[in-house]
Structures are given as structure tokens and as C-alpha cells.
Amino acid sequence: MSAPVATPHREDQAVAGIGFDVEKVRADFPVLHERVHGRQLVYLDNAATSQKPNAVIDAIVHYYRHDNANIHRGVHLLSQRATEDYERARSLVQSFIHAREAREIIFVRGATEGINLVVQTYGRQHIGAGDEVLITAMEHHSNIVPWQILCEEKGAKLRIAPINEQGELRIDELEKLIGPRTKIVSISHVSNALGTINPVKQIVRMAHAHNARVLVDGAQAAPHMAVDVQDLDCDFYAFSGHKMYGPTGIGVLYGKAALLEEMPPYQGGGDMISSVTFEKTIYNKIPHKFEAGTPDIAGVIGLGAAITYMNGLGIEAIGAHEHDLLTYATEKIGAIPGLQLIGTAKEKAGVLSFVMEGIHPHDIGTILDQEGIAVRTGHHCAQPIMELFGIPATARASFAAYNTTEEIDALASGIERVKEILG
Amino acid sequence: MADLRDIYQEVILEHAKSPRNYRAIETQSKAEGYNPLCGDRCTVYVAMDGDKIQDVTFQGSGCAISRASASMMTQSMKGKTASEAEELFQSFHRMVTGQENNGEHKDMGRLEAFAGVSEFPARVKCATLAWHTLEAALHGDQKPVTTE
Numbered sequence: 001m002s003a004p005v006a007t008p009h010r011e012d013q014a015v016a017g018i019g020f021d022v023e024k025v026r027a028d029f030p031v032l033h034e035r036v037h038g039r040q041l042v043y044l045d046n047a048a049t050s051q052k053p054n055a056v057i058d059a060i061v062h063y064y065r066h067d068n069a070n071i072h073r074g075v076h077l078l079s080q081r082a083t084e085d086y087e088r089a090r091s092l093v094q095s096f097i098h099a100r101e102a103r104e105i106i107f108v109r110g111a112t113e114g115i116n117l118v119v120q121t122y123g124r125q126h127i128g129a130g131d132e133v134l135i136t137a138m139e140h141h142s143n144i145v146p147w148q149i150l151c152e153e154k155g156a157k158l159r160i161a162p163i164n165e166q167g168e169l170r171i172d173e174l175e176k177l178i179g180p181r182t183k184i185v186s187i188s189h190v191s192n193a194l195g196t197i198n199p200v201k202q203i204v205r206m207a208h209a210h211n212a213r214v215l216v217d218g219a220q221a222a223p224h225m226a227v228d229v230q231d232l233d234c235d236f237y238a239f240s241g242h243k244m245y246g247p248t249g250i251g252v253l254y255g256k257a258a259l260l261e262e263m264p265p266y267q268g269g270g271d272m273i274s275s276v277t278f279e280k281t282i283y284n285k286i287p288h289k290f291e292a293g294t295p296d297i298a299g300v301i302g303l304g305a306a307i308t309y310m311n312g313l314g315i316e317a318i319g320a321h322e323h324d325l326l327t328y329a330t331e332k333i334g335a336i337p338g339l340q341l342i343g344t345a346k347e348k349a350g351v352l353s354f355v356m357e358g359i360h361p362h363d364i365g366t367i368l369d370q371e372g373i374a375v376r377t378g379h380h381c382a383q384p385i386m387e388l389f390g391i392p393a394t395a396r397a398s399f400a401a402y403n404t405t406e407e408i409d410a411l412a413s414g415i416e417r418v419k420e421i422l423g
Numbered sequence: 424m425a426d427l428r429d430i431y432q433e434v435i436l437e438h439a440k441s442p443r444n445y446r447a448i449e450t451q452s453k454a455e456g457y458n459p460l461c462g463d464r465c466t467v468y469v470a471m472d473g474d475k476i477q478d479v480t481f482q483g484s485g486c487a488i489s490r491a492s493a494s495m496m497t498q499s500m501k502g503k504t505a506s507e508a509e510e511l512f513q514s515f516h517r518m519v520t521g522q523e524n525n526g527e528h529k530d531m532g533r534l535e536a537f538a539g540v541s542e543f544p545a546r547v548k549c550a551t552l553a554w555h556t557l558e559a560a561l562h563g564d565q566k567p568v569t570t571e
Contacts, residue, residue, distance in 0.1 A: 360486035362461045363431075366543060370427050379462050392462035392484050421431055422487060 020321045025313065026402045028053040039372030042407045047192050047220060047351055047398035048376050049242045052306075056246060059305035060298045070294055072271055086297055089304030090287070093252055096307045097237060098228040104260065106253045106290045107300055111219035112142040114238030114253035115186070117290065118215050119146040121263040122236075123184065126213075129155035132181045134212070136161040136169055136198070137388060138191040141381040143217045147186060157181075163388070167194035167343035175206050182212040189221035189237075193380040193396065194343030195326075195351030197221070204233045213259070219243055219251075223400070224322055224349045226315045229254050241299065245400075246306035250299030253290075260286040267292040318401045322350035325399045329408045333397070336415055338423070342394050350399035353380075356415070359422045361395040367421055368395075371414040373407075429539030430546065431487065434495075439487035442494035444480040455567040456483075456556030458548050463489045467556040476500050476508060479557065486549050488540065493553030495534060505561045512554045519550045 026032050029051045034041045043051060063085065069078035071086050087102075094102045108114045127133065133147045137160050144158075151158045159182075161174035169187075178185065185207040190197050204214045215236040218227060223244035229237050236255045242248040255263075265272055265283055269292035274282045283289045310318065329352050334341050338357040356364060365377035376396045379386045386392060397411055452469040465483030469476060479497040483489075496515075500508055515534060517523055521541030540550045548570040559568045 360461075360463075362463075362486035362546070362549060363488070366430065366546060367427060378460060383462075386462060392464070421427060422436065 020313075020317050022321065022402065022404050026404075028055065028309075029402055030054060030057070032402060036372050036374075037370050042371075042373040042410045044397040044399065044403065044407065044411060045374045045376045046223075046400040046403075047243070047380075047396065049248065050223060050245050050400050051402070052247065052302075053245055053309050055309045056302050056305045060247060060302045063298050063301045071297055072288070082297055085301050085304070086295075089300045089307075092304045092307045096227070096311075097222070097252075097254055098230055099254055100230060101257055103286050104254055104257050106255065106260070106287045107295055108238075108251050108253050108290075109249055109296070110240040110242070110251035111217055111238045112240075112251075114236075114251055115143055115215065115217060116146045117253055117266045118184075118236050118238075118255070119150050121266050121290075122213070122259065123147075123150045124154075125264060127151075127154050127156050127183045130181060131156045131183045132159050132179070133157070134159045134161060134174070134177050134182055134185045134207075136174070136187050137163045138167065138169070138194055138196060138382065138385055139186075139188055140192050140217065140219070141383070142219075143186055143188060144384070147184075156183075160384075161187075163196075163385075166345050167191065167196045167385075168345045168347075169196070169198050171199065171202065174203065178206055178210050178212060180210065182207070182210055184213050184215060186215040186217070188217040188219075189227075190218075190224070190349045190351075191343070191382075191385075192220045192351070193353055193382040193385050193394070194345065195348040195353070195398075196343060196345040197225075197347040197349055199347075200234065201232050208233070220349060220351070223310075223318075225319045235259055241303040241306060244306055245309055247296075247299045247302040250296050250303050252303075257286065260290070265289050265292070269293045271295075313401055321401060322399045322403075325403055325405065325408065326350045326352065328405050329397065329399070329411070332408055332412050333415065336412065338419070339415065342389055342391070350403075351396060352398070353394040353396045355391055355394050356418065359418060361393040363422055364395045364415070364418050367418045368411070368414045371410070371417060373411055373414045375411075426539075430543050432536045432539065434533060434536045435491040436487065438491035438494040442481075442490050444478075444494065444497035445482060446480050447482055448478060448480050452560045452563065454556050454559035454564055456552045456559070456569070457567050458485070458489070458552050458570045460548060460570070461486065463549060463552055465489065465493055465553050465556055467493070467553060467560045469557065469560045474504050476503050476505070481553055481556075485552065486546075488537075488546050488549040489552050492537060492550045495536075496553050496557065499532070499534060500557070508561060509558065512558060515554060516551060519547050 031051045067081045069082045071083040090102050090105045093105045162170050207214045213235040216234045218239040222239040238253050241250040272292040274284050342353040361377040378393050448468045450470050456465045463485035468480045470478040479500040481493045519540040555568045
């Protein structure tokens with residue numbers, strides 16, 4: 001534990017991310033001007049979901065007001081406009097994650113559905129009795145439970161790569177767990193509960209050396225860092241729109257075209273077929289084979305607007321700003337006596353999980369809420385991590401492009417208030 | 424506007440820090456409770472003497488509200504019949520969910536400290552976890568209780 005010395009507010013830290021005008025960014029997000037319990041909202045629950053800029057809200061409203069029609073089927077003008085906007089968003093996603101082709105981008109409800117899609121198609125096709133799926137000890141429930149269901153059904157084995165006390169993957173142990181029976185390695189790019197950034201590229205190389213496929217849960221990475229699926233060479237990459245300034249209910253599964261083409265469909269219905277008779281159905285080409293039924297068109301258009309918005313700020317600039325916030329917060333919050341940070345990996349994204357001596361995270365959350373500060377408290381859908389650290393839950397502050405050092409100061413004062421009331 | 428002192432009253436904080444009847448007892452009547460939202464867990468033990476509750480104890484981990492509620496519940500239960508215990512739980516539940524008429528509720532003694540919980544809907548499950556668990560123990564339920 002660091003010495004109990006209050007960190008002075010330094011000017012050079014206050015201007016985190018030079019050239020990044022955080023006040024201008026804040027002006028783009030109407031909800032940041034809400035008052036809660038009579039106080040200015042301090043929104044630090046971005047790993048759960050981020051707020052939405054006007055550009056996204058307006059794009060969704062514009063679609064419903066001016067262009068609403070179903071896609072891929074109408075000859076009329078509105079249907080053409082909606083189809084163009086929908087497919088333009090697919091291209092935006094393609095560039096955003098540097099996929100080779102737009103048809104490698106499948107729209108799903110979120111990272112969870114993306115993972116389930118791979119489990120139920122590629123997984124069911126390729127994993128049999130005695131085979132192994134390797135995940136890590138820091139996975140979100142969404143990257144544990146779908147594999148458990150499959151492994152139980154197939155008589156396959158779920159193996160878990162361990163992490164160290166800092167919350168870093170033990171890469172040497174992980175490598176030992178990849179063997180001839182390993183069919184899939186499924187790992188988070190960034191841990192939602194700990195903030196750890198995993199060395200995905202290295203893990204992909206290890207897995208490919210054993211002909212195992214790699215699925216990356218990028219829900220916590222895509223909002224914060226440049227993602228290049230070709231450079232990572234991962235086979236699948238899943239993420240959610242709502243954590244990266246887009247709407248809820250929309251997400252992306254990237255898959256290498258050659259794999260997607262070989263995979264059976266996930267759901268049957270309209271749009272995923274090229275012809276149907278009662279004797280035989282011929283499936284549509286990718287990506288449409290995996291997009292049965294009318295999709296969340298407004299959601300896709302909103303996600304496209306979110307990517308355009310992020311491109312405008314610059315993903316590197318967003319990441320650098322958040323990293324400055326994390327450094328400032330780690331120093332300031334980490335120095336509070338009786339407070340322990342959970343997850344202190346060298347490579348971290350903007351997540352600060354902590355526990356306080358003798359005070360339950362749920363009480364921390366209630367008191368901070370009364371101060372206008374929104375943090376997440378609980379197990380963060382990562383109960384195995386909590387068990388590993390021997391704690392029932394943590395309080396978690398997580399940062400986005402619009403957060404400021406003043407908000408971290410407010411968090412620090414809020415924590416003092418917690419100690420005042422419950423200490 | 425809800426005030427923090429409405430929920431974190433002195434008596435609640437005191438019980439959270441030094442919970443009463445925090446121990447296990449040898450009994451067939453026990454149940455486990457779990458609040459998956461925040462990870463709170465508790466085990467409630469009941470010893471019956473004829474149709475009356477002779478002793479109620481608990482163990483577990485949780486927030487200040489759930490610990491204090493469990494502690495004060497154990498104190499309020501001794502000597503009650505199962506149906507009186509059930510009745511008290513119903514009154515307590517109505518109080519913490521703000522379901523009384525005009526804020527009136529029947530005299531609940533020290534348990535009235537929890538009336539403020541109704542201003543904090545996210546915390547109702549914390550306040551009722553031990554009570555749900557006690558109910559399960561009295562009914563002899565084998566499956567762990569969850570608040571979800």
C-alpha cells in the first residue's frame with residue numbers, strides 16, 4: 001500500500017492528452033449535462049456502457065424520420081437508401097478494425113451474441129468428445145458460459161489459463177495448455193473487471209502453431225484502442241456497439257472469410273437464403289448467411305455514426321487521453337489509505353477496480369451515487385476473478401473520451417465521504 | 424431527496440460493524456441465501472423449541488445494509504412462531520419497498536431504521552436477503568435462495 005499522502009493536483013496532469021479538447025468532446029454528449037441527486041453527473045461506468053454523442057442520436061432519429069424501410073429487398077427509394085446506409089456502416093466497421101473484406105463483418109446484437117454465434121456454428125461443427133477449448137481466468141461470463149454449454153454437450157474439456165496477482169495472464173502457463181486437442185482459444189482483448197490488456201498477437205501465434213482457432217472478445221478493447229484484425233491474425237473478433245458510443249442492441253462479429261464460408265448458419269429465416277423450396281434451401285453468401293431476419297437497421301446506422309465520431313476524435317487520441325486519466329487515477333485513488341486496487345497489470349486500459357477495507361463495494365456505490373458519481377459495483381460478470389482475489393465484489397471506475405481529471409478528483413472526494421460515513 | 428443518513432442510520436452502522444448472533448448452530452433448519460447482483464451471501468440457522476423460534480443466527484459476507492438487516496432480524500425473531508415470523512417479514516418487506524399507506528406502518532420497533540431503504544430501490548435486495556433466507560430455513564427449503 002502506498003504512503004497515505006494526498007496527491008497534489010498538478011497542472012501538467014490536468015491538461016491530459018495535449019491537443020485533445022475534452023470540453024469540446026463533452027459538449028457532444030447531452031446526457032453529461034444531467035444532474036443526479038442535485039449534483040453534476042460524473043459518469044465513470046463506461047465499461048458497462050458509454051454515453052452517446054449527438055452524432056449517434058441524430059443519425060438514428062434521421063433514419064426513422066426520413067429513411068425508414070426494410071433493407072435488401074425493396075425496389076423503392078427508401079429501401080435503397082436504408083440498404084446503402086446499412087452497408088456503408090459495414091464498410092466503416094471493416095475499416096475500423098482493418099478487416100480485409102466487408103463481407104467478413106457480421107452484425108449481431110453484441111459481443112455476447114458474437115461469441116454464441118461462433119460457439120454454435122464453428123464450435124458445434126469442429127469440437128468433439130475429448131477436444132479442448134482454452135479460455136482464461138479473467139473472462140467475462142459471456143466468454144465462459146457459452147463454451148461450458150458446448151463442452152458439456154460434446155464431452156469436450158474447458159481449460160483455463162491462469163493469471164497472476166497483478167491480474168496479468170500467465171503466458172507461459174497458457175502456452176503449456178495449448179496442445180493437439182485444443183480446437184479453440186477464446187480470450188478477452190481487455191479484461192472488463194481488471195483492465196488488463198492481453199498480448200493477443202502472441203497468443204494467436206501460439207494457438208495457430210497447434211492449428212487452434214482464436215476468438216477474441218474485444219468488447220472492452222474496441223472503444224479504447226486501434227484494432228487491426230489482420231495484424232492480430234485472429235480468426236474471430238467480437239465487440240459491442242454500446243460500449244463505443246453507439247446504441248445498445250448492436251454489435252459485430254468479424255470472422256475470416258474462408259472460415260465463415262465453411263460454417264453452418266446460426267439462425268434460419270429471411271435474408272439468409274438465396275432460394276427456398278420444401279426440399280432444399282440454398283443459403284445466401286456471407287455475411288448475409290449469418291444475418292437472418294430484419295436486422296437492427298437503426299442500430300447499425302447508429303454504430304456507423306459512432307465509428308465516424310470516433311474516427312473524428314482519433315482512436316489513438318482517445319486511447320492516449322484515457323491512459324492519462326488512468327495514470328492520474330491510479331496515483332490519486334491508489335494513494336487513499338485503506339483502499340486497494342484490484343488489477344495492476346503493466347498493460348492496462350482505463351479501468352480502475354478497487355476494494356476498501358471493511359466497506360462493501362455496494363455501500364461505496366450507493367454513497368458515490370448520492371454524490372452524483374456513477375460507478376459499477378459488483379462482480380462485473382466475472383465471478384471467477386472475484387473468487388481468485390478472495391473478494392465478493394469490487395467498485396469499478398472506467399473511463400471514456402469525455403472524462404476529466406476533475407471527475408477523478410470528484411471520485412477521490414466521494415471516496416473520502418464513503419470513509420466518513422462508513423469508516 | 425433521499426439522504427444518506429436515511430439509509431446509513433447509526434443503529435444500522437453499529438449492527439453492520441458488530442453483528443449480533445453471528446455464529447453457526449447445530450440444526451436441521453438452515454438455509455443459504457445469495458444475492459447474485461452484489462455477491463452477498465448468508466446462511467441463516469434456526470433452532471425451534473416446539474412451535475416457537477428458540478434461536479436464529481447467521482453467517483456470511485455482505486454490505487452494511489445486508490449485515491445489519493440480518494443482525495437485527497435475528498434479534499427480533501426469538502420467541503416467535505413461524506407464522507408470526509412470516510408476518511413480521513411481510514411487514515418488513517412492505518416497509519422497505521415503500522408499500523405502506525401514507526408511510527404508515529405498524530410498530531416495528533428498531534427495525535423501523537430500515538424504512539429509509541425504500542428511497543434506495545437498488546438496496547432493497549440487500550435489506551431482505553437474510554429475511555428470504557430465514558423464510559427458506561423455516562420452510563426447510565434445500566435449494567439456495569437468490570434474490571433474483
